[in-house]
Amino acid sequence: MKCPYCGKKNTSVVDSREADDQTSIRRRRSCGECGKRFTTYERIEGIDLKVIKKDGTKEDFSRDKLRRGIVKATWKRPISMSAVEELIDDVERRLRLKDASEVKSWEVGNLVINRLRKLDPLSYLLFASVYRDFESVDDFADEISKLQEIEKDNQANLQQS
Numbered sequence: 001m002k003c004p005y006c007g008k009k010n011t012s013v014v015d016s017r018e019a020d021d022q023t024s025i026r027r028r029r030s031c032g033e034c035g036k037r038f039t040t041y042e043r044i045e046g047i048d049l050k051v052i053k054k055d056g057t058k059e060d061f062s063r064d065k066l067r068r069g070i071v072k073a074t075w076k077r078p079i080s081m082s083a084v085e086e087l088i089d090d091v092e093r094r095l096r097l098k099d100a101s102e103v104k105s106w107e108v109g110n111l112v113i114n115r116l117r118k119l120d121p122l123s124y125l126l127f128a129s130v131y132r133d134f135e136s137v138d139d140f141a142d143e144i145s146k147l148q149e150i151e152k153d154n155q156a157n158l159q160q161s
Helices: 063-074 080-098 105-119 121-131 138-160
Strands: 009-018 026-031 037-043 051-054 056-062 103-104
Touching: 051 105, 063 080, 063 105, 063 121, 080 105, 103 105, 105 121, 121 138
Parallel strands: 051 103
Antiparallel strands: 009 026, 026 037, 051 056
């Protein structure tokens, strides 16, 4: 394993444990050259999962691509990288539970949007603006109105409990 800091291959595993989601192994590593530590994850390679894009083309499901989109939406928001990783793990797990090996891009987007809405409404709006191709301020206003209605319903349900 190459060190992400110095690029040398002289690294060793210091600690291994099952990750919280129980679908991967977390390995803490140390570089013998620069002494820095870093974490890697080992996960089972599943059945190839293909995503069908809006234009009909197909591409391999990519955790990295999903991570980049979520990180952009949560940038400068109080969302930890561990929460982002949990979200990605949950989305991937749900997709792999489906019988089909191909999923539509809107299915992936909906899974992310539903989780982000609960996690952080502003991050949800930022992700939705790209995912749903917002074209105007009115699109944002409509989505904010929907969020406010959901929040009112949630508050009313809490008060009834």
